[in-house]
Amino acid sequence: MSWDNELLERAHKIIELYPQKRSALGPLLYLAQEKDGFISDDSIVEISNLVDITEVQVKSVSSFYSMYKEEQTGTYLLSVCKSISCEINDSRSVINSVKEFTGLENYETDQDKLFTFEEVECIGACGGAPAVQVNYETVEGLTPEKTIEMCEWLKNDKPEIIVADQLQNKFGGTKSFDWAIEDNTGSAYTVPGFQNIGTAKEKDN
Amino acid sequence: MSDQININVNGSEIRTDSDQLIIEACEDSGIHIPRFCWHKRMDPVGMCRMCLVEIETPRGKALVPSCTTKVSEDLIVDTESEVVKKAQEGVLEFLLINHPLDCPVCDKAGECPLQDQTMAYGPGESRFVEDKRHFEKPIPISEIILLDRERCILCARCTRFSDEISGDPLIEFIQRGNKTQVNTFPDEPFRSYFSGNTVQICPVGALTSTSYRFKARPWDLKKVSSTSNCSSMGCSVELNVSQNKMLRILGEDNEFTNQGWLSDKGRYNFEYLHSENRILKPVLNNDSTNEISINESMELISNEISADDNSNISFIVGHNSTNEEYYALNNFVENLNKVNKDQNMNVYLSDDYLYEGFFQNNDLLGKVQDLDSVDTIILWAQDIKDNLPTLYLRIRQAVKNGKKLVIFGHTNTAMKELADSYFGQEIISKNLEFNVEISEIPNFNELINDKNVLAIIGKSSPIQNTNSISNLINYLDKNSNLKILNCFSKGNTFGALQNIDLVKGLNEFINEFDGSKNNIVFTIGSNPVNSSIHSNQIKDKLINANFVISLDLFKNETTELANIILPTTSFGEKEGTFTNLEMRTLKQNKILPTPGSVLNEWEYWSMMLNKIDIENNYESEFELNLQLCEEYLDKDNVPSFDNLNKPSNLDGVLNSKSINIEIQNVEPEKIEILFVNRLYGDSSTQINSPSISMLGAERFIEMNNDTFIKHNLSSYTVNLVQGVSTLQVKIKINNHLPNELIIAPLNRRGFRDIDTTKPYELIEVKNLEELSVN
Structure with a gap:
């Protein structure tokens, strides 16, 4: 049993949300990723028992989607958009600045397990291009300089919870639109912060 | 009917069912x-796009995959237009982008749909000049299957089979896009x-089996249709032989049985057919150096039979003979009886x-196909998945099509997920x-009330008292429209029941x-010293017997006690008929020459009769067949x-003979351990087939978690x-089992010494040295 009781309890609560057990597969994989920073084989065995499908069926899903990581990620996952709107707004230099600061190529993780860098397809922030996600929390309107500043801040301060609003206020530029009310919840793992599966964390001010 | x-x-009109797919309708025409x-x-999946055809739509002509498009009234289809041809060429060029051109070393070459269709529909040239995708060449994905991912064209036949048909999805697509494997x-x-x-269904050479790999080329194979005697389902097979060696068995689509x-x-x-361990000449006193001629052996046996007018002659017969051989045996017994009425002769099935089964009323006998038409399927029998695997697939399919499945007892736990009702320990006691x-x-x-019901009924375990089964059948007969499928699972059991006048079991032999008296015992293709739960008692009896004659393929625990071993022919080496569990008689064909001086069983019976100066009235399988057909x-x-x-009639002929078995019921005893047969065991044929010998x-042993904790x-x-x-065993937890009941495989080495009704102890293996000794 690689999952502790607390995680199992959360898993069972998620499974209850669906008419069929196997429908809970997606969120459960996020729990696995929250636990280890990637989808481990142990977790796959655990999930296959939880939702009554075979291990390889779980593996089939987890290996299909690129947001389920097959390898260990660093504390901060830097996803830089390379799709068309960002590209037009010079995301290439943002990408290069991250590469230069971290010394990482695409999909690599540094030795200290601090940063993982990846170039990703559209993250839905075209209006504020170029955009970056840190642990799936979006910041828009970045410049190469601001990006390096953000990386330095992550490296030095090592914030436990990443909150999109905070990143935007500190390092962002043009926003695509106003993001409604101020939001203090963010992500503490390399998993999107979802309230309903408990991967979102509230940050104390 | 639709x-x-x-x-x-x-351009030509076709009449077809309205719920068919275009590809099916075209195939039928x-x-x-x-x-x-x-x-x-x-189920269709539309994965490969090879079956694109052009149809007329309100918006003009369109290319659609014919395997996912249903026919409709007055649909106009073109399967040969220029557009279709261009599409087919494009699909093939695309599929071949990553397909290695290693046909010269590929087992599939010569019978490869990709190769054949590239010849017939391909573009002839490829524009692809880049590097092909590479994977590690064949990786073993089980003891008997190898996977070459480079050759795979991602048709999903294997993954769909394991998910839809067999229900154990242990292979799947991993990754995405170009990396999909x-x-x-x-x-x-x-x-x-x-x-x-x-x-078998892989359209390329991506999946291969260890037993056939690099053994032959398809165009060198000699082929014949036959019937498998692996179980009483009587699956239709195609035997593939090259240079007088059986190299492969393929399934044939028989609508009524294995599909x-x-x-x-x-x-x-x-593989056992060509094992070097096969006995090829009659052997005297289990001494390999003491081979004798067939004539000498017949002489010895007939002398022994004629020597004492008051002797007991017993025949213990196995499940792998043909109907003709059972008939010849019965004929032998009848003839001996005529000559000497004092000799006491009995035939025992191993x-x-x-x-008794339920054969009294022929109108009640069901068919496998009834699975597709009844409302409810009742199952109370031995483990179907292990003993009648292809029937298990048929039941799975029926359940998928909405039939209700009701399971009684503790042996079919593997099917619990399929069942609408599973009656476990609350309803059925440990004693069944x-x-x-x-x-x-x-x-x-x-x-069940007023429903069409098919009851698949048999003993869950040898020592089950059958009163409960009879009660259930009586109840079902009163309350429903009942059909019965008698579930004797081994080989040609039904052929033996049909063609031998009076059959008894091994415990009758012991009693x-x-x-x-002077005892002469024949064992015919059976190894009761290894396969029975009363092995030790049978061994004693055989040691006590005055003369033991074994007709067998291999030396085994029983032939060790034989005075004479007569080598016999096996599956593929003899022609005959086989009766399956629904009384469907199918043909078994000969494709291999008989090795050494091996003879058919019936030839021995015929020669023995001649030696005792009794005239026999048959000279071939053909004549035997004509006689038994009467x-x-x-x-x-x-x-x-x-x-x-x-x-x-290639799918067999349904016809019955009267079957009368009169056997005493088992006294109800307290069952502590429930013996079941597993698919793989230690039969001499399996251990002499290297590819599957270790399986x-x-x-x-299996038990539920509470029992595990209680111990x-x-x-x-x-x-x-x-x-x-003392037997060292692994424990598998199976929570569908009742408390305090252990399930043990009877056909694995070592288990026959266990008495299923006596108490037992489970003692943990703590010592490392003990662990390392198997």
Whole structure:
């Protein structure tokens, strides 16, 4: 049993949300990723028992989607958009600045397990291009300089919870639109912060 | 029946069922549409795009995959237009982008749909100049299956088979896009009873089997249709032989039985035919150096039979003979009886506690096909998945099509997920008797009252008292429209029952054996010293017998005690008929020459009769077949060789003979351990087939978690101790089992010394040294 009781309890609560057990597969994989920073084989065995499908069926899903990581990620996952709107707004230099600061190529993780860098397809922030996600929390309107500043801040301060609003206020530029009310919840793992599966964390001010 | 409609294909009118797919409708009318992923026994998926055809739509002509598009009234289809041809060329060029051109070393070459269709529909040239995708060349995904991912064209036939048909999805697509590959989970090999089917349906050489790899070229193979004797389902198979060696068995699509599928045992249990351990000459006193001629051996046996007018002659017969051989044996017994009425002759089937079955009323006998038409399927029998694997697939399919499945007892736990009602320990006791009145079983009556019911009925375990089964059948007969499928699972059991006048079981042999008389025992293709739960008693009797003659393929525990061993022919080396569990008689064909001085069983009986100066009235299988056909109830459609060879009868002939078994019931005893047969065991044929010989090696017992805790166990390797015998076993947890009941495999080495009704102890193996000794 690689999952502790607390995680199992959360898993069972998620499974209850669906008419069929196997429908809970997606969120459960996020729990696995929250636990280890990637989808481990142990977790796959655990999930296959939880939702009554075979291990390889779980593996089939987890290996299909690129947001389920097959390898260990660093504390901060830097996803830089390379799709068309960002590209037009010079995301290439943002990408290069991250590469230069971290010394990482695409999909690599540094030795200290601090940063993982990846170039990703559209993250839905075209209006504020170029955009970056840190642990799936979006910041828009970045410049190469601001990006390096953000990386330095992550490296030095090592914030436990990443909150999109905070990143935007500190390092962002043009926003695509106003993001409604101020939001203090963010992500503490390399998993999107979802309230309903408990991967979102509230940050104390 | 669905409505008939007209469609127009390539300018000609076709009449077809309205719920068919275009590809099916065309196939039925003789128009071939190329395809890779579509298979008529599986759901369409539209994966390969090879079957694109052009149809008329309100918005003009359109290319659609014919395997996912249904026909509709007056649909106009073109399967040969320029657009279709261009599409087919494009699809093939695309599929070949990553396909290695290693046809010269590929087992599939010569019978490869990709190769054939590239020849027929391909563009001839490829524009692809880049590097092909590379994977590690064949990786073993189980003990018997290898996977070459480079050759795979991602048609999903194997993954769909394992998910839809066999229900054990242990292979799946991994990754995405250009990296997509079929694979297993790292520590979870493709250990399915049905894995061999994926090799057969793979349209390229991506999946291969260890037993056939690099053995032959398809164009060198000699082929013949036959019937498998792996189980009493009588699966239709094609035997492939090259240079007088059996190299492969393929499933043939028989609508009434296996529908093309085979279990891995039925598919891979053939290498023994060419094992160097086979006996090729008659052997005297189990001494290999003491080989004698057939004539000498006949002389010795007939002298022995004629010597004492008052002797007991027993025949213990196995399950792998043909109907003709059983008939010849019966004829031998009858003739001996005529000459000497004082000699006491009995035929025993090599089964513990055989029981009568339900043959009294022919109108009640069901068919396998009834699975598709009844409302409710009742199952109370031995483990179907292990003993009648292809019937298990049929039941799975029926359940998928909405039939209700009701399971009684503790042996079919593997099918619990499929069942609408599973009656476990609340209803059925450890002794396999009803705990409650049948009429009071919750939610049972509404599933059967006035419904069409097919009851698949047999003993769950040899020592089960059959009163409960009879009660259930009586109840069902009163309350429902009942059909019965008698579930004797081994080989040609039904052929033996049909063709031998009086059959008894091994326990009758033990009871009736009279040590004070002159005893002659024949064992015919059976190894009761190894296969019975009363092995030790049978061994004593055989040691006590004055003369033992074994007709067998291999030396085994029984032949060790024989005065004379006579080598016999095996599957593929003899012609005959086989009767399956629904009384369908099918043809077994000969394709291999008989090795050494091996003879058919019936030839021995015939020669022995001649030696004792009794005239016999047959000289070939053909004549035997004609004689046994006279006894069938329906005289108009007898399963004679001639009739079975007619194209319309290739799927077998349904016809019955009267079956009368009179056997005493087992006294109800307290069952502590429930013996079941597993698919893989230690039969001499299996251990002499190298590819599958190790699959039946693991020794394990099953129990539920409460029992495990109650025994105070902490490790899953224990010693099963009973009296003086100790057996190291692994424990598998199966929570569908009742408390305090252990299930043990009878056909694995070591288990026959266990008495299932006596108490036992489970003692943990703590010592490392003990662990390392197997």
